[in-house]
Amino acid sequence: MPHVTGRHFLQIPGPSPVPDRVLRAMSQQVIDHRGPEFADLGLNALAAIKSIFKTQQDVIIYPSSGTGAWEAALANVLREGDRVLMYETGHFATLWKKMAEKLGIQAEFIGGDWRSGVDPAVIEEHLRKDSGHQIKAVCVVHNETSTGSTSPIAEVRRAIDNAGHPALLMVDTISGLGSVDFRFDEWGVDVAVSGSQKGLMLPPGISFNAVSRKALDAAAQGGTRRSYWDWKEMLDITGKGYFPYTPATNMLYGLVDAVAMIHEEGLENVFARHQRHAAATRAAVRAWDLEVLCQQQGHESGVLTAVLMPEGHSADAFRKAALKNYNISLGSGLSKVADKVFRIGHLGDINDLTLIGALSGVELALSKAGVPHSKGGVAVAMEHLLNTPSPGIDA
Numbered sequence: 001m002p003h004v005t006g007r008h009f010l011q012i013p014g015p016s017p018v019p020d021r022v023l024r025a026m027s028q029q030v031i032d033h034r035g036p037e038f039a040d041l042g043l044n045a046l047a048a049i050k051s052i053f054k055t056q057q058d059v060i061i062y063p064s065s066g067t068g069a070w071e072a073a074l075a076n077v078l079r080e081g082d083r084v085l086m087y088e089t090g091h092f093a094t095l096w097k098k099m100a101e102k103l104g105i106q107a108e109f110i111g112g113d114w115r116s117g118v119d120p121a122v123i124e125e126h127l128r129k130d131s132g133h134q135i136k137a138v139c140v141v142h143n144e145t146s147t148g149s150t151s152p153i154a155e156v157r158r159a160i161d162n163a164g165h166p167a168l169l170m171v172d173t174i175s176g177l178g179s180v181d182f183r184f185d186e187w188g189v190d191v192a193v194s195g196s197q198k199g200l201m202l203p204p205g206i207s208f209n210a211v212s213r214k215a216l217d218a219a220a221q222g223g224t225r226r227s228y229w230d231w232k233e234m235l236d237i238t239g240k241g242y243f244p245y246t247p248a249t250n251m252l253y254g255l256v257d258a259v260a261m262i263h264e265e266g267l268e269n270v271f272a273r274h275q276r277h278a279a280a281t282r283a284a285v286r287a288w289d290l291e292v293l294c295q296q297q298g299h300e301s302g303v304l305t306a307v308l309m310p311e312g313h314s315a316d317a318f319r320k321a322a323l324k325n326y327n328i329s330l331g332s333g334l335s336k337v338a339d340k341v342f343r344i345g346h347l348g349d350i351n352d353l354t355l356i357g358a359l360s361g362v363e364l365a366l367s368k369a370g371v372p373h374s375k376g377g378v379a380v381a382m383e384h385l386l387n388t389p390s391p392g393i394d395a
């Protein structure tokens, strides 16, 4: 492989680039996870992640990718034969539903067009029909990483309450947490699932379950037979800062520093920065005369923008040209939209110039790959950034 100069632009919607400070925090010697020094690290890591979930309730940290935390969420509260209501927002909602089915859970899947988030009114309608309260949980994806649509979680809670239904609210915020607003306690979420490699600016490797009192009660009374994923085994010991098995020690070092960085910027400023960059990206896409996949105004993701390719053009060939010529990685289209969309990640440790660099890479690659478009999207994005205050800098 010839040497490629300059830095690689990792503009996929996670894993996102890891700040040097976090890498340095992680490059410490491993310590005894049962020794006296470890308790502080464990307690600090838990306090840190709770502040991002906006919860006073319990959070569990698993040494696994997000998929493991998905399974933990299902296995702790649901058992074979239980019914759940899920919503087809895109590829990840579909995968979570497939996992539920593999565990023997009966998933009722509300169909979606992959161009919007969930409609809380449809959830309410389904729950009202379930007068016998057979549905044990409503499972939704907060930020659908395959399409770039977010879902209104507080409104889903209201829909469940309006229907007078006791179902648990389970939310995948794997790519939402730390990038778009999420309020575990205030929104009445029962189980939230997340991962390290997106808004938290860490490498892949740890994942989370935030759990409500109601979810813990459900777990105490039921769930699937489980061991590694069992919340109780974890919570019996994590209150003291320890883990029942060997934790991902160096990821915890990173987590403490990454969350410190988020709070130094200001959590609300972080959310506003993501929205500002997302809006600038959409402005560029429209100026290129291309189409944003998410069609639901107000629900476009702050984390990523999925862009539809013009008919007859391959998104994968375009991404290949972008990588070869400009050293930029863009997200691919997944399952139903494979080769039809590419995704621009604008999450985590990025600033205005990172974004402009990334959008320039896209605009150059569109020309290089012969994709029909109008020029000048980057200039429009720059204008948008100039005219929109930068939270935390202009404040």
Ligand code: PLP
Residues within 6 Å of the ligand: 014, 065, 066, 067, 068, 092, 141, 143, 144, 145, 146, 172, 173, 174, 175, 195, 204
């Ligand atoms: N859910 C969402 C919304 C995701 O974006 C991802 C990964 O990108 C997953 C679930 C699966 O997580 P992981 O790949 O960390 O197992």
